[in-house]
Amino acid sequence: MNTRANPTLWTGSALLGIVLLPALITALLTGASAPAIDVLHRYAPLSLSHPLGTDPFGRDVMIFVLSGAFNSILIAAMAVCLSTIAGTVLGLIAAGRPPRVIMGLTDLGLAFPPVLIAALLVTALGASAMGEILAIALFGLPAQIRITRQAARAILIQDYIAASRLAGRGTISILRRHVLPNILPLLTVQATSSLALAILSDAGLSYLGLGAPPPRPDLGRALAAYQIHVFDHPLLVAVPGLTIMLLVLGFNMTGDGLRDALDAPLEDHRA
Amino acid sequence: MNSLLHVRDLSVHSPAQPILHALSFTLEPGRILAVIGESGSGKSTLALSLMGLLPPGFQPRGELRLNGQNLLTLPESQWCQIRGKTLGMVFQEPMSALNPTRRIGAQIADTLRLHTTLTRSEIRDQTLVLMKQVGLLKAGVSERAYPHQLSGGQRQRALLAMALACKPALLIADEFTTALDPRTCEDMMALVRQHTEAHRMAVLMISHDLGLVRHHADHVLVLKDGTCVEQGPTASLFDTPVHPYTQALLSMSLHGAAHAPFTRLPVYTVPA
Amino acid sequence: MNALHLAFQRLLLLIVASLVIFAAMNLLPGDPASVMLGLDASPESLAALHHQLGLDTSLPARYAHWISGFVQGNMGRSYIYDVPVSSLIGERLQSSLPLILLAMLLSLGAGIPLGMIAAANRGKMPDMGLMAMLQLLKSIPDFWLAMMMTFLFSLTLHWLPASGFPGWNHGFFTGLRALVLPAVALAVPQAAITARFMRSSLIETLSQDFIRTARAQGYSRSGVLWRIALPNALIPVLTLAGIQLPVLITGSIIVESVFSLPGCGKLLLEAVSQRDLPVVQNLVMLIVTAVMILGFLLAALVRFLDPRLGEERP
Numbered sequence: 131m132n133t134r135a136n137p138t139l140w141t142g143s144a145l146l147g148i149v150l151l152p153a154l155i156t157a158l159l160t161g162a163s164a165p166a167i168d169v170l171h172r173y174a175p176l177s178l179s180h181p182l183g184t185d186p187f188g189r190d191v192m193i194f195v196l197s198g199a200f201n202s203i204l205i206a207a208m209a210v211c212l213s214t215i216a217g218t219v220l221g222l223i224a225a226g227r228p229p230r231v232i233m234g235l236t237d238l239g240l241a242f243p244p245v246l247i248a249a250l251l252v253t254a255l256g257a258s259a260m261g262e263i264l265a266i267a268l269f270g271l272p273a274q275i276r277i278t279r280q281a282a283r284a285i286l287i288q289d290y291i292a293a294s295r296l297a298g299r300g301t302i303s304i305l306r307r308h309v310l311p312n313i314l315p316l317l318t319v320q321a322t323s324s325l326a327l328a329i330l331s332d333a334g335l336s337y338l339g340l341g342a343p344p345p346r347p348d349l350g351r352a353l354a355a356y357q358i359h360v361f362d363h364p365l366l367v368a369v370p371g372l373t374i375m376l377l378v379l380g381f382n383m384t385g386d387g388l389r390d391a392l393d394a395p396l397e398d399h400r401a
Numbered sequence: 402m403n404s405l406l407h408v409r410d411l412s413v414h415s416p417a418q419p420i421l422h423a424l425s426f427t428l429e430p431g432r433i434l435a436v437i438g439e440s441g442s443g444k445s446t447l448a449l450s451l452m453g454l455l456p457p458g459f460q461p462r463g464e465l466r467l468n469g470q471n472l473l474t475l476p477e478s479q480w481c482q483i484r485g486k487t488l489g490m491v492f493q494e495p496m497s498a499l500n501p502t503r504r505i506g507a508q509i510a511d512t513l514r515l516h517t518t519l520t521r522s523e524i525r526d527q528t529l530v531l532m533k534q535v536g537l538l539k540a541g542v543s544e545r546a547y548p549h550q551l552s553g554g555q556r557q558r559a560l561l562a563m564a565l566a567c568k569p570a571l572l573i574a575d576e577f578t579t580a581l582d583p584r585t586c587e588d589m590m591a592l593v594r595q596h597t598e599a600h601r602m603a604v605l606m607i608s609h610d611l612g613l614v615r616h617h618a619d620h621v622l623v624l625k626d627g628t629c630v631e632q633g634p635t636a637s638l639f640d641t642p643v644h645p646y647t648q649a650l651l652s653m654s655l656h657g658a659a660h661a662p663f664t665r666l667p668v669y670t671v672p673a
Numbered sequence: 674m675n676a677l678h679l680a681f682q683r684l685l686l687l688i689v690a691s692l693v694i695f696a697a698m699n700l701l702p703g704d705p706a707s708v709m710l711g712l713d714a715s716p717e718s719l720a721a722l723h724h725q726l727g728l729d730t731s732l733p734a735r736y737a738h739w740i741s742g743f744v745q746g747n748m749g750r751s752y753i754y755d756v757p758v759s760s761l762i763g764e765r766l767q768s769s770l771p772l773i774l775l776a777m778l779l780s781l782g783a784g785i786p787l788g789m790i791a792a793a794n795r796g797k798m799p800d801m802g803l804m805a806m807l808q809l810l811k812s813i814p815d816f817w818l819a820m821m822m823t824f825l826f827s828l829t830l831h832w833l834p835a836s837g838f839p840g841w842n843h844g845f846f847t848g849l850r851a852l853v854l855p856a857v858a859l860a861v862p863q864a865a866i867t868a869r870f871m872r873s874s875l876i877e878t879l880s881q882d883f884i885r886t887a888r889a890q891g892y893s894r895s896g897v898l899w900r901i902a903l904p905n906a907l908i909p910v911l912t913l914a915g916i917q918l919p920v921l922i923t924g925s926i927i928v929e930s931v932f933s934l935p936g937c938g939k940l941l942l943e944a945v946s947q948r949d950l951p952v953v954q955n956l957v958m959l960i961v962t963a964v965m966i967l968g969f970l971l972a973a974l975v976r977f978l979d980p981r982l983g984e985e986r987p
Binding site: 500512549 | 881882883885886887888889890891892893894896904905908978979980
């Protein structure tokens with residue numbers, strides 16, 4: 131793996147660092163919960179004690195947004211973990227089978243974007259963090275299965291696989307010893323790019339109120355709350371949006387950079 | 402000087418290194434010149450510079466006269482009138498050289514459409530004549546077929562029809578028989594020969610198949626690392642090769658099969 | 674796989690999709706009747722509502738009743754508005770459908786030429802600048818872009834309305850003006866994705882052997898680009914458009930919220946927050962059906978344009 135002379139990777143990681151590090155520090159210090167409401171200091175201007183001012187409830191905007199970023203990343207990361215693990219297992223199972231079912235599943239998954247799954251889940255069960263994670267993960271699942279299956283098949287047709295089969299190795303053992311280590315880089319790249327999509331999905335869902343419910347702050351919900359102030363206090367809308375954009379851009383570029391570094395096949399069909 | 406193609410001191414530089422060094426030869430109408438040499442000797446670069454289709458960054462220098470006109474100083478717009486009309490080219494890879502999304506009839510008709518003022522129906526008729534000439538109609542291939550429905554040999558026939566459509570004065574054939582079975586290969590050469598005799602078409606053929614070269618070419622030019630090491634009439638070059646490289650080339654590939662032009666010979670390799 | 678097989682597969686998928694939607698709405702815990710009536714409802718009124726909603730019949734019977742009605746365009750009545758769901762949806766489609774269509778057209782209309790420009794200048798400054806810009810644009814959340822654009826174009830410059838939809842009876846352009854900002858916001862990230870995809874598709878096509886063949890036939894540089902490379906490079910972009918369609922629909926649900934457009938997205942959200950089961954169930958099914966059918970038409974078109982696809986894959 132060649133990470134030198136890979137400006138995309140470095141720029142992407144740097145952009146991520148700008149948001150991730152402060153978000154992590156904020157989470158450690160405050161537990162990523164919403165800052166206290168302080169009606170005496172509503173709409174405070176930018177100052178040393180409030181670098182980005184305060185919001186209509188007197189909360190520190192920077193702390194609020196960073197806590198929101200932490201919670202958004204957490205939800206996105208859990209959703210991606212879920213779809214990566216489930217997708218890898220199912221993809222490996224599907225590797226030995228004809229493509230018809232997988233293609234059907236992909237088409238089916240495409241027709242159920244997170245908003246629709248979340249709409250169904252929220253109607254039936256009410257809003258919950260689990261439901262949101264599930265909605266994001268389910269949408270990413272078919273692509274994950276398809277990519278894992280494709281990569282696993284490329285390895286399974288190699289001669290050394292036939293040789294180790296002849297040597298008496300079982301299917302599970304071959305998948306674990308030969309296939310999984312070989313597709314791991316690809317899965318990493320895919321997971322990184324999926325994080326960008328998951329962050330966007332989370333922002334959209336929580337903006338609509340279909341995501342994790344309050345009280346924990348969230349970037350999408352921050353936008354929903356601040357939207358009416360776009361004319362008088364545009365900074366309140368600009369900051370959470372820019373934070374989302376930095377995260378998405380960071381994950382996208384890191385994913386692209388990793389892909390170049392690992393020379394994994396291009397998979398640019400998704401947003 | 403009544404030669405069709407007159408090449409003098411042709412050199413081609415790629416961004417990385419020189420590819421061809423001071424190549425000179427002439428080609429008369431109705432004659433077949435074979436260019437032989439190992440892979441990487443610059444044969445394909447020679448063919449592409451004759452077509453004005455060198456990859457970006459490749460710099461040709463020298464003189465390349467076709468009917469007295471220096472091609473290297475030609476503006477692109479005039480190149481487009483020569484390509485396909487005066488110059489025809491057939492490539493090595495029949496599987497990928499045809500557009501997969503268009504019917505072969507339409508692709509053959511393209512050459513006619515670009516260079517003639519024929520009406521739509523005349524072009525259609527002419528396309529069918531061409532397809533008949535190259536033996537596609539006989540094989541049951543319709544002009545409405547797509548390339549992926551054709552065998553490798555049939556695709557190469559279609560490509561030949563595209564190259565011959567406007568009865569070019571010079572046909573450049575870059576290893577176009579390499580991927581073919583011996584039958585098809587002979588068929589195609591017979592067709593090319595027919596054009597050299599009927600329309601005085603000259604041929605510059607690049608080939609690995611020394612049996613084919615010996616049987617069909619009038620002249621042979623041996624390339625090594627971009628330099629012409631030897632050229633001359635086919636018979637004398639094959640019988641009394643002067644340059645050690647030519648001797649090595651001939652002895653390697655002709656071993657035991659020198660006089661069996663109808664037999665396909667294995668692709669030779671020459672140690673560096 | 675021919676078109677008939679493809680259609681059959683899609684039909685099968687639609688049935689699976691309807692089962693998934695039905696299951697989510699009917700099998701998961703939570704009783705819509707008790708939600709509608711509140712916690713202190715009497716058992717008698719609960720039972721009466723159950724009967725009224727058809728919740729006292731068996732599950733298969735309910736599924737059969739729903740799906741046969743859906744196919745005939747009869748989607749039941751809304752719990753909340755007490756009007757037929759189909760008329761509710763039909764009314765909302767008046768702004769949703771043009772919005773999605775406009776966004777799709779803008780995305781393709783901007784993405785394809787930008788991708789071509791980048792491919793034509795491959796590796797040079799315009800390409801690199803454009804690619805960096807596209808990377809940025811594709812990372813913008815569409816609904817946030819919508820907010821920032823209302824700030825700039827509506828509240829500051831007063832060019833376009835910030836929210837609402839006057840309907841089409843006040844004239845075509847009045848209606849269109851209300852949809853411009855939402856459509857642009859939706860289209861920008863998708864156009865960026867389309868442009869990047871178009872660029873790589875065109876570069877890939879231009880490196881193919883048949884491009885050289887066409888040049889050897891006498892096609893000029895621009896002739897080969899427009900007549901040979903472009904049609905081939907556009908085929909994968911059509912497939913991408915099929916993938917982007919559900920993304921645009923999702924985006925439209927969010928952007929409709931930002932602009933307070935009375936569209937299907939707004940209807941869906943209202944129905945979700947009020948647990949208006951028939952509306953949610955039928956609207957989700959309708960969206961899924963639309964995506965599946967349009968996806969099928971696009972797949973069939975792609976197969977028609979690239980005849981290899983239908984035959985090589987068994």
